[in-house]
Amino acid sequence: MAEDLNWAVGGEAGDGIDSTGKIFAQALARAGRHVFTSKDFASRIRGGYTAYKIRTSVEQVQSVVDRLDILVALTQRTIDENLDELHEGSAIIYDGERSWEAEIPDEMTAVDVPLKSLAEEAGGAIMRNIVALGAACEITGFDVEYLDEALEKRFGGKGSKIVENNKAAARAGQEYVQENYDLDHLGYNIETTDSDYVLLNGNEAIGMGAIAAGCRFYAGYPITPATSIMEYLTGRIEEYGGHVVQAEDELSAINMSLGAARAGARSMTATSGAGIDLMTETFGLVATSETPLVIADVQRSGPSTGMPTKQEQGDLNMALYGGHGEVPRFVVAPTSITECFWKTVEAFNLAEKYQTPVFLVSDLAMSVTEQTFPPEAFDMDEVEIDRGKLVDEDEVDEWLDAQGHFRAHAVTDDGVSPRAIPGTTDAAHMSTGLEHDELGRRTEAEDERVHQVDKRNRKVETARDDEDWDYREFGDPDADNLIISWGSNEGALVEALDYLREDGIDVHVISVPYIHPRPDLTEEIEAADETIVVECNANGQFADVIEHDVLTRVKRINKYTGVRFKADELADDITEKLSEEVPA
Amino acid sequence: MSSDVRFTDFKSDKQPTWCPGCGDFGTMNGMMKALANTGNDPDNTFVVAGIGCSGKIGTYMHSYALHGVHGRALPVGTGVKMARPDIEVMVAGGDGDGYSIGAGHFVHAVRRNVDMTYVVMDNRIYGLTKGQASPTSRSDFETSTTPEGPKQPPVNPLALALASGASFIAQSFSSDAMRHAEIVEKAIEHDGFGFVNVFSPCVTFNDVDTYDYFRDSLVDLEEEGHDPTDYEAAKEVILDSDKEYQGVLYQDENSVPYHEQHGVTEDMSEIPDGAPEDAMDLVREFY
Ligand SMILES: Cc1ncc(C[n+]2csc(CCOP(=O)(O)OP(=O)(O)O)c2C)c(N)n1
Ligand code: SF4
Numbered sequence: 001m002a003e004d005l006n007w008a009v010g011g012e013a014g015d016g017i018d019s020t021g022k023i024f025a026q027a028l029a030r031a032g033r034h035v036f037t038s039k040d041f042a043s044r045i046r047g048g049y050t051a052y053k054i055r056t057s058v059e060q061v062q063s064v065v066d067r068l069d070i071l072v073a074l075t076q077r078t079i080d081e082n083l084d085e086l087h088e089g090s091a092i093i094y095d096g097e098r099s100w101e102a103e104i105p106d107e108m109t110a111v112d113v114p115l116k117s118l119a120e121e122a123g124g125a126i127m128r129n130i131v132a133l134g135a136a137c138e139i140t141g142f143d144v145e146y147l148d149e150a151l152e153k154r155f156g157g158k159g160s161k162i163v164e165n166n167k168a169a170a171r172a173g174q175e176y177v178q179e180n181y182d183l184d185h186l187g188y189n190i191e192t193t194d195s196d197y198v199l200l201n202g203n204e205a206i207g208m209g210a211i212a213a214g215c216r217f218y219a220g221y222p223i224t225p226a227t228s229i230m231e232y233l234t235g236r237i238e239e240y241g242g243h244v245v246q247a248e249d250e251l252s253a254i255n256m257s258l259g260a261a262r263a264g265a266r267s268m269t270a271t272s273g274a275g276i277d278l279m280t281e282t283f284g285l286v287a288t289s290e291t292p293l294v295i296a297d298v299q300r301s302g303p304s305t306g307m308p309t310k311q312e313q314g315d316l317n318m319a320l321y322g323g324h325g326e327v328p329r330f331v332v333a334p335t336s337i338t339e340c341f342w343k344t345v346e347a348f349n350l351a352e353k354y355q356t357p358v359f360l361v362s363d364l365a366m367s368v369t370e371q372t373f374p375p376e377a378f379d380m381d382e383v384e385i386d387r388g389k390l391v392d393e394d395e396v397d398e399w400l401d402a403q404g405h406f407r408a409h410a411v412t413d414d415g416v417s418p419r420a421i422p423g424t425t426d427a428a429h430m431s432t433g434l435e436h437d438e439l440g441r442r443t444e445a446e447d448e449r450v451h452q453v454d455k456r457n458r459k460v461e462t463a464r465d466d467e468d469w470d471y472r473e474f475g476d477p478d479a480d481n482l483i484i485s486w487g488s489n490e491g492a493l494v495e496a497l498d499y500l501r502e503d504g505i506d507v508h509v510i511s512v513p514y515i516h517p518r519p520d521l522t523e524e525i526e527a528a529d530e531t532i533v534v535e536c537n538a539n540g541q542f543a544d545v546i547e548h549d550v551l552t553r554v555k556r557i558n559k560y561t562g563v564r565f566k567a568d569e570l571a572d573d574i575t576e577k578l579s580e581e582v583p584a
Numbered sequence: 585m586s587s588d589v590r591f592t593d594f595k596s597d598k599q600p601t602w603c604p605g606c607g608d609f610g611t612m613n614g615m616m617k618a619l620a621n622t623g624n625d626p627d628n629t630f631v632v633a634g635i636g637c638s639g640k641i642g643t644y645m646h647s648y649a650l651h652g653v654h655g656r657a658l659p660v661g662t663g664v665k666m667a668r669p670d671i672e673v674m675v676a677g678g679d680g681d682g683y684s685i686g687a688g689h690f691v692h693a694v695r696r697n698v699d700m701t702y703v704v705m706d707n708r709i710y711g712l713t714k715g716q717a718s719p720t721s722r723s724d725f726e727t728s729t730t731p732e733g734p735k736q737p738p739v740n741p742l743a744l745a746l747a748s749g750a751s752f753i754a755q756s757f758s759s760d761a762m763r764h765a766e767i768v769e770k771a772i773e774h775d776g777f778g779f780v781n782v783f784s785p786c787v788t789f790n791d792v793d794t795y796d797y798f799r800d801s802l803v804d805l806e807e808e809g810h811d812p813t814d815y816e817a818a819k820e821v822i823l824d825s826d827k828e829y830q831g832v833l834y835q836d837e838n839s840v841p842y843h844e845q846h847g848v849t850e851d852m853s854e855i856p857d858g859a860p861e862d863a864m865d866l867v868r869e870f871y
Pocket of ligand 1: 636654
């Protein structure tokens with residue numbers, strides 16, 4: 001395991017915690033270090049504890065751990081909330097001049113820095129967090145020039161004076177620690193490399209993937225944690241000829257996206273649990289009208305309004321089964337931030353190739369986590385676009401019936417019909433959520449009904465054969481024990497492998513990015529002595545699906561506290577599960 | 585667009601299943617005439633229909649069309665128009681579809697001022713579900729679900745539109761064929777959201793708001809010399825609940841449709857084979 005450093009800044013919501021953390025994360029990325037961030041936040045705007053945590057290493061990091069080395073505490077609560085992660089070697093930066101008296105356990109190093117006064121000297125109290133960052137640089141032996149670069153990026157747009165003041169604030173913090181403390185004994189020394197990394201979160205990756213894939217229209221209604229997809233696209237998608245609409249509700253959002261998709265645009269909407277509920281009726285319409293549409297669900301804790309700012313993977317059943325009647329669909333679940341990008345691209349291709357809704361299921365943990373990657377991880381030259389059976393004027397003739405009507409819902413062997421967008425001569429047709437014939441006209445004839453249902457379902461069968469529904473593998477493929485996971489748990493699981501290996505336990509990990517259709521895991525499960533399915537929900541929704549597929553009982557690790565899995569904790573859970581008896 | 589398009593080109597060969605005498609026949613004919621008269625053809629027209637007897641209009645017309653879910657026709661039309669500013673978009677539905685389940689969308693489509701035409705077939709009853717009260721039913725109108733009448737005042741769709749910032753408000757009567765077609769034509773030609781509430785009698789379930797009733801009570805605003813560009817005059821007739829009016833009640837001459845305000849002018853259906861050329865810039869932002 002690489003030497004990593006765990007750093008956090010915490011305070012009250014509204015204290016600028018997020019931007020402080022982000023600046024430090026960017027400075028580390030600039031220095032060629034890998035970064036993995038996580039956020040603790042409550043569902044309120046001002047007040048309430050909030051923290052931004054950074055784990056950094058020269059090697060790739062993709063999970064949080066139960067350890068904090070440096071903590072910038074703007075409130076006592078920040079210290080209390082993190083007590084069990086702090087250790088003897090931890091340093092806590094705080095402002096002793098402020099009205100609260102920090103209660104810091106004796107064994108830890110208290111670094112009292114007059115954040116506010118130093119910031120005021122540098123040009124304004126608002127920069128007290130930057131003073132703290134300067135202090136953190138000194139404690140960790142991190143070259144403050146990288147911080148300068150991050151400050152330039154952050155405040156460059158606001159003029160050179162602001163940038164200079166911030167740099168001065170950082171220097172003041174650094175020098176204060178240098179002059180008043182001798183912290184060499186803590187032994188922190190942040191190593192830098194000359195790598196070039198980008199730092200982004202899962203929602204940004206989804207938004208970027210959408211633009212890369214040619215998405216031109218997005219309609220959404222604000223909901224945590226999906227909103228940042230809309231925020232990312234706003235102002236950016238326009239540069240590529242697209243447009244974002246903040247709809248009046250989710251019903252409108254999905255219907256607008258549907259309209260744009262029928263008009264020929266690659267189109268998307270995104271929401272979270274409650275919004276998905278509202279969209280479900282139209283979800284069926286998207287399928288029966290055979291409209292290509294990408295619907296992203298960034299899951300959070302439910303049911304109902306649940307815990308809006310907390311992690312969960314509780315909407316899987318909704319994605320798989322939601323909606324009245326039987327609806328053919330694809331459900332794709334990115335397993336990492338880079339996959340948020342690539343699976344979004346794929347979702348658009350699937351939607352157009354098979355003319356049906358594609359659920360892109362992500363989760364809160366992934367949406368707010370920022371992680372570093374080499375820019376090649378998002379190589380735009382690798383993006384391929386497949387618009388499926390989009391017919392142009394010359395091809396329309398092939399699809400006309402004897403009376404010259406366009407067979408928009410033609411029953412084909414692969415279940416996919418030709419698709420003509422408005423403006424295509426002689427292909428005018430109507431589509432409806434009512435059961436219909438090949439021309440889109442309402443019918444209740446038994447044979448027509450069966451033909452259309454079979455045809456729609458056949459798309460998924462065709463795709464099952466024609467596409468790669470592969471999975472990602474980690475650990476030892478020959479190990480006796482198999483761990484299966486979906487969505488954002490992959491990172492923690494991959495790191496848990498290291499802890500398990502230290503304890504002499506080898507496991508085979510399969511991380512599944514496709515939920516429907518999904519890879520057939522029968523062979524792997526039968527070959528394993530034990531199988532454990534890991535997911536962030538209480539009932540084991542994916543475990544149920546797997547058991548159904550392979551007719552074998554599996555063990556389950558479920559976390560539904562609202563907090564994502566940590567690598568070390570997960571390793572312990574796995575060790576414990578392995579020793580339990582297999583369920584009958 | 586071709587100049588030799590006739591209104592029958594917008595007719596599908598599916599026979600309507602509306603009750604004989606239903607007002608929706610006339611409403612639809614007027615819509616088709618208006619589309620043809622404004623130089624549109626089926627290949628460049630998109631009709632979005634709601635759910636209800638009225639919503640069946642998409643089936644009986646010939647054009648690109650989507651018959652969606654109850655109450656959501658306006659958002660679909662909005663999406664079509666944003667993706668394709670070159671396409672003529674017409675949205676049609678009933679009073680239940682538009683002012684009850686879809687009321688929220690109505691307010692927002694109006695205020696967005698998307699350049700499309702919205703025709704509401706107002707029969708003051710739920711036809712397709714066989715005769716329940718609708719939001720425009722009179723407060724004493726007895727139905728299966730309101731045996732003593734709804735006891736609430738009806739929604740005034742024109743006032744709702746005005747309050748939401750409408751740029752074009754009109755009302756017509758399906759059986760006054762010439763006037764109805766003319767009014768829809770004006771709505772199509774309007775730069776922005778052209779809203780037309782059409783009295784379209786239900787001969788099966790509404791024996792109050794009948795052809796005779798409208799024929800006797802309708803006041804034609806054109807004959808009255810009403811100036812639709814005069815906001816105060818428009819307000820007065822719209823809030824006047826004593827009379828039933830037909831004609832253009834209000835038209836904002838300075839209306840700027842959504843796509844112009846937001847610079848949404850591109851044909852969004854055209855995209856490159858791979859990522860856009862400068863897409864690596866998107867990644868660079870995260871350095
Ligand atoms: C979500 C939903 N709720 C209820 C219905 C049943 N429904 C179909 S049409 C309709 C009312 C139609 O009334 P209106 O819009 O006035 O149209 P009309 O039939 O009178 O033309 C209702 C309630 C439905 N299709 N979907
Ligand atoms: S029930 Fe009324 S609205 Fe429906 S078709 Fe018959 S007359 Fe027309």
